Amino acid sequence: MNGPFIRNHQYNFIKKQIGHLQRTNQTVSDRKVVESVRTDTEMKIMELFPDAEGSRRELFGSIPALQTAEDCEQYLRSLEPFMTNFPEVTENQIRKLFPKNKKLPIPDLTIDYRYLTYLGWISISTGKMFLVYPLNGQIVGVEGKFTPTNKKGVCFLCNKHDELALFTAVSKARPAHSSPDYYKAVGNYLCLNSQECNKNITDVAALERFLQDVLK
Incomplete structure (x- = not known):
């Protein structure tokens, strides 16, 4: 094979x-x-x-x-x-993806990486959500604010009906001659429970578009 x-x-x-x-x-x-x-x-x-x-x-x-x-x-x-493994990441690698976050919570890394499309976790105390994904052959990380909706809806990643959170990240892109106060927020609704999302996601196009919008 x-x-x-x-x-x-x-x-x-x-x-x-x-x-x-x-x-x-x-x-x-x-x-x-x-x-x-x-x-x-x-x-x-x-x-x-x-x-x-x-x-x-x-x-x-x-x-x-x-x-x-x-x-x-x-x-x-x-x-x-x-089944291929999601690229295994260490605590040190994760910290390097989010260098500005000095109190970064580290997710459980003792998992079966075969059943992982993206690594996602939240910090209740700071209201932050984190995503790690191998985009174009490179491991990338995105940090943003999460706001629980306290109701069920359709996740933009896995298209399943589940408890959602609004995940909002600030895009790194800046137009030429933009003011120092300029920023662009990119947001969408996704599963609050990333483990369940990983069990249901069947296409990575929406995830990759979202990450590219934030990182470009």
């Missing part, structure tokens, strides 16, 4: 598609509809890996044969050895 190649958000996408296939198998009696969903499931998953060849393509070739809930669960477990 030439080593791990499935990122966490891709695994979540596969899991979502396999779940849809499983429900179709259980609830739909029309075999043409079931076969259509099988084909569509395989196609959508293959589109995640357009450059996959050989044994990697074969890994997804068994999707149309999945029948039972046990089949689906076993298949998902078979993918886990091919």
